[in-house]
Amino acid sequence: MRYITTFLILFLNWLIWSGMFDAFHISLGVISCALVTFLSHDLFFKEKLSYRNIVETVRFIKYIPWLLYQIVLSNIHVAYLVLHPKMPIEPSMVRLETELKKDLSLVAYANSITLTPGTITADIVDRKHYIVHCISKKVADDLLAGDMEKRIAHIFEEAGYKED
Amino acid sequence: MILTILSVLLIISGIFFFFTATVGLLRFPDFYCRMQATGKGDTLGALLCLSGIAVYNLSDGFTLSSVLVSIKIMLIAFFIFIANPTATHAITRAGLNAGVKPLMKEDLQK
Amino acid sequence: MENFFLTISLALGFLVLLSLYRGVVGPTVLDRIVSVGVIGTKTTVMLILMGLIYKRVDMFVDISIAYAMLNFIATLAAAKFFHVRKSVIPGVRFYKEREVK
Amino acid sequence: MINRFENIIIQTISRLLIPPIQLYALYVIAHGHYSPGGGFQGGCILGASFILMVIAYDIKETKRMISEKINTIFIVLGVIIYSGIGAVCLILGADYLDYGILNKIFSVSPAKARALGTFGVEIGVGITVMAVMVSIFLNLVSGGEHEEAQE
Structure with a gap:
């Protein structure tokens, strides 16, 4: 759950920064966000998520x-x-x-x-x-x-x- | 036209707060008071200037690229809004632990 | 409108010069660090103004973000360095000696 | 020694700011040919995010994210990617680092192949710069003994 939320927030950031919506750059964004999520998933949210x-x-x-x-x-x-x-x-x-x-x-x-x-x-x-x-x-x-x-x-x- | 006037007002008020921060940095007698001037004046000055620029950037028309650039500028403003107080706090804490003595009210009245 | 942005940039440059006075003269090391941080914030705004003058905002915004991030990290690093090197009187004990309020 | 700077404000704010900084570094590497930046600058920012981690927390916490072994592997990996792309060009019959020839493998036009080749080289440069920066910083901070340093 933490992984998914971190990934979504980071991907929104990527879309704003990149400003290019062709397939090549979107896939690069997915790879980069997955990498950052893997590195620092426990940095964004320290505790369990809830409503x-x-x-x-x-x-x-x-x-x-x-x-x-x-x-x-x-x-x-x-x-x-x-x-x-x-x-x-x-x-x-x-x-x-x-x-x-x-x-x-x-x-x-x-x-x-x-x-x-x-x-x-x-x-x-x-x-x-x-x-x-x-x-x-x-x-x-x-x-x-x-x-x-x-x-x-x-x-x-x-x-x-x-x-x- | 309205957007241009708004952005000019925002930028000029931002420059005013930058100016007070710099004068405070030069005039105040003591390290902690200088931090008071810079920690607040710089944050608000940067916020106002950046939002003024973001508003001006929209005045040519609401295309996708200009809206994205404005959002990026507001992201910089948000980053400064979070990071600047933290940097101020770090320097103040370093000064306190290094033994820089604060001027008190009694010291000033002598 | 270009003239207005040029004037604002020149005013910011003048303020940077004023802050540089504190960086050169400042009695303690920490004053110099403060001066560097202040100049960094002004430069972040100045870079975007330059982008408006040259009509390439999308390019200068990226440089500006990088500058803001590195400025933050540099200030923290300098503060930490002098925190460790110059700690003579820990803050808590110092505070208890004066006992204000 | 380093732990004495520990402070809840600095730690929490660094925790919130490190992932965007890393993502921004990757963005700079990936968009090297449309906007300012490229491999070297992106690698520097990526290294700076790890340095911020060391400043706010300590070396042990940082090595949980990127350990010494992986870091050394990264140094070598970047150079291998860089020289490997050059060598592939050489094998296919063009000059060293002449990416236009890569269209024999990827089946795209030579201009597109050139862009892809530049992108691959930039990834290599970025990885090496990041790993070398982190390695130099850790060595300076701990006097070259961080393999044993517990704090």
Whole structure:
């Protein structure tokens, strides 16, 4: 099952990249995709597939517009800080606890933190604490409120966030 | 015509964010703050510029080859969207473990 | 429209020159790595703009993808190298000493 | 020593990005005559994907994908493909690497045979470049002792 799904995703990629639909190139694509699938079938999907993956994908796509909005806000904030003649920054290091468990949700949360207002994930300790560098006080308070963590937990259906 | 105007707007805003990222890289006093400027500004600048180019590429007409090229450009944008925060995180973590001290609020007020 | 793309490319080249300042002067090695990564992202956009100017976008897109991928791998490799070589104070212990918040 | 870089973010993102990079490398090899690229460039990108694997995980994990023995076989195999195609041309009565003569075997027009021959040579070059790059990198990283290195 993992083989088939990986193969289909890779073959879609091949069709987009190649742009030639004659028999010779299609067969080359099939051979290449089979080779890559054989090499790295356990890289794409680490766990067993289930119908959950489709739900997660759909929810993740719904999450992206909100994330883009946040990124634009964060860039305007950073641009204000940069272009202000006095540079009113108050950098600090914050330790942030999290209750997420799965690999993908941890990674999605960390990258969302890096992309959104004035914060950068500097390290993960024991999959439990993030060490975050914040550029100003207001941003740190926003982060500790934990709105984003709830959204991520809703996407990947973490334990404790089963409602809805 | 509408597509051309849209693409020009997107590209110009992308250039603006590139500009702020570069100025931040030059002005900020500390390694971690420089990462703040580049990690965000570059990602959003590249996203906006690439989507602007993809929109302009469609303005000649929706043929198969032009649509495919636009999808390829959006794939590059998606790749940058995933890869850039990871690279930022890797460099920040290397700095933290190499012992580069972050400037704190108290240090700045002296 | 070609003139517009040419102007944008020149502006990007100017920004690359500005970032190069941090690459030459930068106090630590990590600043130089950051500068290289930033220049790589700008070059990815510049290559596609060049393709629009020469009217061969389909060709330049392929070069651009390869450039983005190799830029990512190069940044990770450089970060890993200096992570191993220069680790004096591990991050966790350093953090616990300051105990901020 | 290498394991100290282990980090869940870098590992997961590399896991997701390695298969597209490999597929793209094969695409560059296969479309060498329509778009920029060819055997050497594709081989370099394919080798770089294995290098990313070593960076994110470790040597042991990488050798599960491509072991030392298979790697050495690949180095030889690429050269054999390259010189074998040339030798076939020589046997059929043309110059060395003169692919036009291959239409006696494949029963296609000489121009098509020339394209096929170029494609075969590019596959050979790509395989050799990939294997040599991986081999050089592993030797540099582990001081030439990766046959015994467990970490």
